[in-house]
Amino acid sequence: MAALTESELIERLCRTFNTQFSGNRNAMQSLATTIEVSENLHPGLRGLNGKNFLSSFTDRMNVWHPDEVRALVIDMFIHLVKEKITTDSSKQALSREIDGYLLPIKFW
Structure with missing residues (x-):
C-alpha cells in the first residue's frame, strides 16, 4: 500500500468513524x-488497542451533549495524530480538518 498523506489518513479515519457511528450511535465504541480497523493505514497505528487508547481520556468521558461529544472525538483524533502518527500540523489546523470530515453527532 502506498503511503498516505496526512490529509488522506485523517479523511480515512474520519470516514471510518462516521460509518461506525452511523451504525451504532456509540461514539467511544466507534x-x-x-x-x-485502521491499523494498516500507518505504522504508528499498528498494534494500537482502541480501548486502551481511550482509557487516557476517561476523566473527560462524562459528556452527553452532542457538541461536547464531537469536541471530545476531535480532541481524541488530534491526540492520535500528534502522538502516534507524528505531525508538524498545529492542533488548530488538525481540529479544522477533522471537523470538516466528521458528520454531525446525533444520537437519535
Whole structure:
C-alpha cells in the first residue's frame, strides 16, 4: 500500500468513524473500532488497542451533549495524530480538518 498523506489518513479515519457511528450511535465504541480497523493505514497505528487508547481520556468521558461529544472525538483524533502518527500540523489546523470530515453527532 502506498503511503498516505496526512490529509488522506485523517479523511480515512474520519470516514471510518462516521460509518461506525452511523451504525451504532456509540461514539467511544466507534472511535475504538476505528483505531483498531485502521491499523494498516500507518505504522504508528499498528498494534494500537482502541480501548486502551481511550482509557487516557476517561476523566473527560462524562459528556452527553452532542457538541461536547464531537469536541471530545476531535480532541481524541488530534491526540492520535500528534502522538502516534507524528505531525508538524498545529492542533488548530488538525481540529479544522477533522471537523470538516466528521458528520454531525446525533444520537437519535
